[in-house]
Amino acid sequence: MEKRRVVITGMGTINPVGHNVAESWQAVRDGVCGIAPITQYDSSAQKVHLAAEVKNWDPTAVLDKKEVRHMGRYSQFAVAAAKEAMADSALNMEAEDSTRCAVIVSSGIGGISTTESEQTRCLQKGFDKASPFYIPSNIANMAAGRIAIEFGFKGMCTCPVTACAGGSNAVGDAFRHIRDGYAEVALCGGTEACVTPLSIGGFTSMRALHVGDDPTRASIPFDAERDGFVLGEGAGILVLEEYEHAVARGAKIYAEVVGYGATCDAYHITAPAPGGEGGARAMQQALEDAGGVAPELVDYINAHGTSTPLNDSGETAAIKAVFGQHAYQLAVSSTKSMTGHMLGAAGGVEAIFTAMALKDGYIPATINYKVPDPACDLDYVPNQGRAADLHYALSNSLGFGGHNACVLFKKWEG
Template identity: 70%
Template sequence: MEKRRVVITGAGAITPIGHTAAESWQAVRGGVCGVAPISAFDAADMKVKLAAEVKDYAPEAFLDKKEAKHMDRFTQFAVIAAREALRDADFSAENADLDRCGVIVSSGIGGLQDTEEQHDRGRERGFDRVSPFYIPMAICNMAAGRVAIEAGFRGMCSCPVTACAGGTYAVGDAFHYIRDGYADAMLCGGSESAVTPLAIGGFTSMKALTAAEDPNRASIPFDAERSGFVLGEGAAVLLLEELEHAKARGAKIYAEMVGYGATCDAYHMTAPLPDGSGGAKAMAMALRDANAQPEDVDYINAHGTSTHLNDAGETAAVKAVFGPHAAKLAVSSTKSMTGHMLGAAGAVEAMFCAFALRDGFIPATINYQVPDPECDLDVVPNVGREAPLRYALSNSLGFGGHNGSILLKKWEA
């Protein structure tokens, strides 16, 4: 079967640095840091006091008050982003074959906030008195389900739960699903909202989060003083379409999606393979999938979490795949601005890659101060730069050893 071409025609997002896709991208261009003291709860007695929360968020500003009440925050974010993506794409359900339109939206943790609240309620009143909406609000797939209900998309509806790689899996799986002829359009991405006492405590206990108290020295990927990631929240949803389907309705196109690779380290619950070989295989697979050469790639949006193991291992992986060309690559981490949005991270970063290709702009790794010999790539320190870009790769490496890479190409009509 001939492989069909797939393009990005719509984008929506709500992130720690913007309430829309355009606002978030403008903040990336300006090097805005979304890290700040935790406001969701009183963290005074906790070791970790910083997070990258969605700022000034009021559900009723985006959603009907009654419908918002029956959605966990992560689902609210997904629905908000999906609505924006459809508006941005000027996509009309009335003119589409909705049986050939689907949804793949990831969440790594789901409705943890509601789980904590209902557990407290159960302890106080008895567990038979918890909300009847608890289960359908908390399960990870409900963001995908609500997006499908909202859009009326009746094709495949799924939720990859692959930790920090989930958003990339969602976008990559949607790309293959369209490319191989099973759908004409897919809403895909990720959503997460886990800035809660239990999540912060759990990640702190396993020493994954930084305890830094200066927002400008907390999420510092590739910096020698990095000491863990900053937990972020938010969502991004992209509308992917088969090229001829998009052209037939006169859609604008941000970028073409051309390659996807997914592998597993099969090594450790949380630690990546030290040599980065699992991630390297995913990158190489994405290149092969696109019939692209390493030298074609100009920019990599790295997983770049600001943990010692990830950043060093990912650097080794890039060198293994790209050889001498690695020295010419720009390899930045926008997590320096957004924090680590877990199941939403890969989707947000895929969106940033699409915008980078469209605008010819490479995002910076902000707040970078102390070089690390183990991370000696061009990390685009502190200030983004204008540059002609042809291909951009986005990496995600998750707990459980999940690795995902997607390759995007600049759209040229």
Template identity: 80%
Template sequence: MGNKRRVVITGMGTVNPLGHNVAESWQAVQEGVCGIDTITLYDPTDRKVKLAAEVKNWDPTTVLDKREVKHMARYAQFAMVAAREAFADSGLEKEKLDLTQCGVIVSSGVGGIGTTEAEQTRGLEKGFDRVNPYYIPEAIANMGAGLIAIDLGFRGMCTCPVTACAGGSNAVGDAFRHIRDGYATVMVCGGAEAAVTPLSIGGFTTMRALHTGEDKNAASVPFDARRSGFVMGEGAGILVLEELEHALARGAKIYAEMVGYGVTCDAYHMTAPAPNGEGGARAMAQALADGDMKPEDVDYINAHGTSTPLNDSGETAAIKTVFGDHAYKLAVSSTKSMTGHMLGAAGGVEAIFTALAVKEDYIPATINYQEPDPACDLDIVPNQGRHATVRCALSNSLGFGGHNACVLMKKWEG
């Protein structure tokens, strides 16, 4: 690896359809809880899509100040609460940090889209000179990252990759490189999304990307022959990445070591993946090469696994391309069977689940699996998670626009 610095995960925080923190969420993953239910954030009665994976019983004022929350879009609330958990979990102390060496990379696909919808309605009713003066700062997709940086006082690079469903993994991978290449000591990274709104769901409905049934246990069924579209989820997943020597010097607990990042583009189609998942395959191969790992070192892949016909078969083909015979020996599950698809937050939350799989030697299940599909014939850990040694794991994210991002982590043997 030459003189590249080593990078470890020292803190994690999340808000998602399974729980309001990491402990709750991981417990739910191990129990195979389905976070999908009937939409409550608006009335879906006359709409084709009735189900989503919402964050339940959300009250941000349990963590954030009431005045802060007033001018914060829902996605940014998720981001802030998850970031505070991750930073507290890391044990870092602001007073002991060079804050110019600390940065934030937090993705969101559509930012405060609920705010945009509400203000558009208000503008049409009352005139556009009467919209909320906080509308722009609430709605823009980078404000989650900006608010976290303000909260922590981090004055290094602060940015927001907007790469649809690959965004969260791009954020984690970009942060990893930023530390490894010597530009920062500590990075807070991940993704946040809150797109369970009439317009977002409507847009995905008319493009026929979403599942339209009403049985929550047959809705998000990755790799299953019955799959017919994804289920919208929401939430945030935030990690603290840290340069290894810095973490060791302060006796930090380490979840896993981040070792590789692969990032490619299909350059093929706005929404459909390239045939046989060619771009995803190159991203996985890149991540392995970047981490100096052989295919047979990988024990688990947290798949993108959206429960759409094209994605799951294409991703399966891509895994076979990269891993050859070993593809049938490793475990490949999709936690989207439990959380739904959180768009820009997916990669952040799934990086957390992947890190915990590596740390605790536990592989999450693909729940609600019933009908095998010959095009998805890998070991998808059906219905029941399992205890198994996980030396090294990959988390895949593949987004509209042809964006592919894969992060590779391995067990910390401190």
């Protein structure tokens, strides 16, 4: 069967730099840093005091007050972002076959804050006193389930749990699901809310997090002084749609999704394979999946760019392996310098930023970049974004467990 085209017709996000797409994209263009001292709990007894939190957000402003009490924070983010994406798409569900509408939304950790609070309460009152809403507000797939219920999507509903690659896996899986004829519409992306004492403590013990107190030198991808990532939270949800279906209803189109690569390092539980071998294969797969897009046609890569020593040098090596000399001509930036690392939500939010980069012809900066690293010698768009004529852009996500996911987007010129 001939492969069908897939386009983005709606987007929604809540993240450390904005409560919607317009606000977030303007903040990214302005180089706003969303990293600040932790406010969700008292972190004074821990080594890490900074995070990229969603700020000044009242879920009851967009969600039912009763339902909010029974939803994990990660599900609140996801449903709120999905509501924005659906409104943006102007999709009329009364005119749709709901069994041909899918939901693929990732969360790496799910409702860990609920687990922490319930554990504390049950140690005092007994474990049979656990909330009946504990399990359904905690399990990682519930954000996807909540979205399906909210909008009546009755097609496949699933949750890729692939750590930091999850959001991109969700977008890529949704792309293929539509392209191969299983659905006309999909809500996809990722969500995460794990700025909690246990999450912060666990990542700190792994020496994965930055432990300083200066937000401007905390998440500094590709900088020689990088020493760990900053934990972020939020959600990014996209409406993907089969091209003819979108055109028939007169939908606006942001960008086209044209390729997807997913690989595993099969090397180490946290460290990337030497030379970024798995990530390189994923990027190459995405180009081939798009019908063999030549590497020199790619203008921009929204890098995984976590600000850890191993990731950033490994990803740089992977880009060189795939793009050769063209690696030095294309732009590579990490918006995690602004949003921190949102784990399972990262790929969803970064897919939105990549689509907006193509639409507006604007490459986001890697902010707070100061000290060059000989192992990271590409054009990381330091400190100031720039206007550019973009045609193809790649979004990379690389996760613990060796998971690699890369999605290739094309500028919409219809």
